Amino acid sequence: MDAGEPRKRTRIQIEKRETILEAALDMFSQHGYRGTTIDQIAEAAGMSKPNLLYYFRSKEDMHVTLMQRLLETWLAPLHELDNSGDPIDELRSYIRRKLEMARDFPRESRLFANEIIQGAPRIMPMIEGELKTLVEEKTAVMRGWMREGKIAKADPYHLIFAIWATTQHYADFDVQVRSVLGPDRGGEGRFEDAARFLEQLFLDGLKPIKV
Amino acid sequence: MDAGEPRKRTRIQIEKRETILEAALDMFSQHGYRGTTIDQIAEAAGMSKPNLLYYFRSKEDMHVTLMQRLLETWLAPLHELDNSGDPIDELRSYIRRKLEMARDFPRESRLFANEIIQGAPRIMPMIEGELKTLVEEKTAVMRGWMREGKIAKADPYHLIFAIWATTQHYADFDVQVRSVLGPDRGGEGRFEDAARFLEQLFLDGLKPIKV
DNA sequence: CTAACGTTTGTCCATTCGGTCAAAAATAAA
DNA sequence: TTTATTTTTGACCGAATGGACAAACGTTAG
Structure with a gap:
């Protein structure tokens, strides 16, 4: 999915992406893809939805x-x-x-x-x-x-x-x-x-x- | 869920409810509960959404x-x-x-x-x-x-x-x-x-x- | 025919959801 | 400090969704 450049990631980016994936795993495995909302993941990860979408372009991206x-x-x-x-x-x-x-x-x-x-x-x-x-x-x-x-x-x-x-x-x-x-x-x-x-x-x- | 009276059902009701359940089974088993929309079920059952909701009070009712x-x-x-x-x-x-x-x-x-x-x-x-x-x-x-x-x-x-x-x-x-x-x-x-x-x-x- | 009842549909509504955006806040670089 | 860059947020949007409703349509019993 990553196009072109190899995107060097900040320390914060690496950490937050990990936090988000952890929360997403929790939600997806419990409620399925469609049954999970970005808001749920964001809350579980302790951040706002737009903030989460700053680290992952979309729900599918996380999945x-x-x-x-x-x-x-x-x-x-x-x-x-x-x-x-x-x-x-x-x-x-x-x-x-x-x-x-x-x-x-x-x-x-x-x-x-x-x-x-x-x-x-x-x-x-x-x-x-x-x-x-x-x-x-x-x-x-x-x-x-x-x-x-x-x-x-x-x-x-x-x-x-x-x-x-x-x-x-x-x-x-x-x-x-x-x-x-x-x-x-x-x-x-x-x-x-x-x-x-x-x-x-x-x-x-x-x-x-x-x- | 059925309250009170034992609700006698019309021939049409019995048939259509069966058709709907068949379609719902198709959809639920394929996309899960949250992943299925009433419209999808209605279409698979060959009827309009309000019509379907005449036979089943809600999505959960079907499930x-x-x-x-x-x-x-x-x-x-x-x-x-x-x-x-x-x-x-x-x-x-x-x-x-x-x-x-x-x-x-x-x-x-x-x-x-x-x-x-x-x-x-x-x-x-x-x-x-x-x-x-x-x-x-x-x-x-x-x-x-x-x-x-x-x-x-x-x-x-x-x-x-x-x-x-x-x-x-x-x-x-x-x-x-x-x-x-x-x-x-x-x-x-x-x-x-x-x-x-x-x-x-x-x-x-x-x-x-x-x- | 007509009244009663069962069936069907078009329209509408409130909410939720995925996602955008611009601007503010924080942080790092100079 | 100033400037550049990254991070965060509030407000917003269009589409989808579950469901309500009244009106229209069909059917049948009297």
Whole structure:
């Protein structure tokens, strides 16, 4: 979006832009793009609307900026999936990292979910570009592991979807999860319970152990 | 919301209300509550805005009506989980039914997802009521199966979450799924692939088969 | 036909929202 | 200090939006 010159930014500009993005992330992830008003963001950021618009040309400008940063963070765990590591350990670690992201960056997860659910109107290119490329690379890795008999044969695309779905669920559907678990089991411990469960699910499934 | 008298409805009223709800479901599931305008719904329903407002008092009225119907449909598959059936078959069937719902009612799934992601502002009572009760009932069933050694021991709450997450993913994140799978694998067959994968995942997991 | 009731529409309104602008205030450079 | 530059704000604007309303239109029962 930045045209021409590389725009050197003041210290104040850098700081305030950060403050604004933080507030925008709060609002966008909670109310969605259309559901968020510039005034809301401005108030959350502790400044007036015209002031905010001095740092970001438009609402969409903020959203785009957030989205660009987001995908990077978001795909990091998958990037780390290492071809040369022990396959089972690598899968286990990937699931754990992804679950940690759901725990530590729920706003980012919801922002992403909001965008995808509504047809990814603003980030389709990134989905079809970076994300798709990375997934292709990692499914190839998994296929290798399957060929070597290190993990069971299964569709690697759907495996990745399943990992995404199960982990992000704890961020995106947080209120439902907490509500269903109730006050006693819905505390912070729910992530550890989830981690234990998911490890078992992905490694052993649910068939009874044969004796 | 209906006060006092049980309001007998004309044939026309019944039909038009249905048409409107259909259009509203389309719009709400695509653009979210705030992102949808009454004009959009009216146009999709083929009538004028004031005409639409003759059948539904307000935008929220439509949304609430949709939500109430939604949860019923949504929980039906879990309702069918039968204590007296064969546990493995029951789980398999539940997963399949849930996946079929994602395939056949993606708009409903997205509507629900939108609502939950944004903190369930309009359906919290239903989550804490019907949904929670049903989940408690069915987790008890599962615990019974585990006690009898019919399925492996695992946290039944998180098991239900995992089934919800993995199946609904194919509706809610549809554009991402299709985009990643590409034109050749992203066609209608993706649901069959998903069904196969999920069955394997939930029953056997991914550890290599011991020889 | 006519009265009663159900349906539809054009017009209007208050509010909200994204965004502009010029001018004031603060800050940094000279 | 003076000057230049950056930051902040109050006032404003046009478009969009949710909704009200009365009048017109259609339908049907008596």
